[in-house]
Amino acid sequence: MASSTAAVPFWRAAGMTYITYSNICANLVRNCLKEPHKTEALTREKVHFSLSKWADGKPQKPTLRSDTPED
């Protein structure tokens, strides 16, 4: 508990939000699983979406957040 509370300012300073931080932690835990649960857990958590910012009522070029390669 003490170490995690001490770590707070550091990941904040690195520009991370709590969500990023907790995701990294969750991924570490998932990597600690034994097979076959490990692959199952890792394949379940796939990220894919496309995000486009808008400026002056017009969409800008969408950026794709995905960890599966385009097929």
Added chain:
Amino acid sequence: MAMAALRREGRRFVPLISPQPISAVQSSLISQEQAPLGVRSISTQIVRNRMKSVKNIQKITKAMKMVAASKLRAIQIKAENSRGIWQPFTALLGDNPSVDVKKNVIITVSSDKGLCGGINSTSVKMSKALHKLTSGPEKQSTYVILGEKAKAQLIRDSKNNIELCITELQRNPLNYTQVSVLADDILKNVEYDALRIVFNKFHSVVSFPPTVATVLSPETVERESESGGNLGELDSYEIEGGETKGEILQNLAEFQFSCVMFNAVLENACSEQGARMSAMDSSSRNAGEMLDRLTLTYNRTRQASITTELIEIISGASALKG
């Protein structure tokens, strides 16, 4: 060849519409001169084609209903399980839909695909109402849109207020990592005092009322808790470790947002499948009714032409006899 067939068809229906007595010569003339192609008779060919296409559409809608039903079952379990992760937050921080702040961000959750009844328009309507409610002088209210369908509807009249658009969310099965990365991106790209998430909460296959979940920024939470009100109880909690209340609240607000988003996205996906199921059910029923009506018309027309032919033969025979 086609012309001959047409003439035959035409002759068959002549007694129905032409009052004058017919002879073989006249009928072949009539079919060419008086009536344009295909007008003199209700072509059974067209009805047959129509029946075939209606039957095919019915098959498709039935299949879509099946698919939606099986997807619904899987996603409903997920959605119901995900309710457990935002409820503690609501118990702790409360849900403050009435909070009055400067920077409002309305997050409209919708689907990428259509053919699912009115769920997207209800959430868009709800967002627009919220926008009206929260915007005003010195206040700012912007949209973050999830899904293709709400985007198409909101582009029309409020494209100047759109800040972010997120699509292709449901390429893979929904999971927490994905939604949290998305929530993170939203947090990084917008400035907010209050995030208002509009989604369709899944109650049953036929009932999914549009719902608003409110996530306050840490500063707002602090201000609210100091001024008493619903959040006043927050001070009675003891904070462990060396963190300040502000830090804790920031972490909490971020985590709360990603959890609420996760639930909202799942509930909306669940409502989408439910709505699609009932929409497809009613459209296959409509197709069935249409098919029945068409079959009736088709058979009646066919019967009429057969009867006419019989009358022709009999009267011709009796004329020869007489």
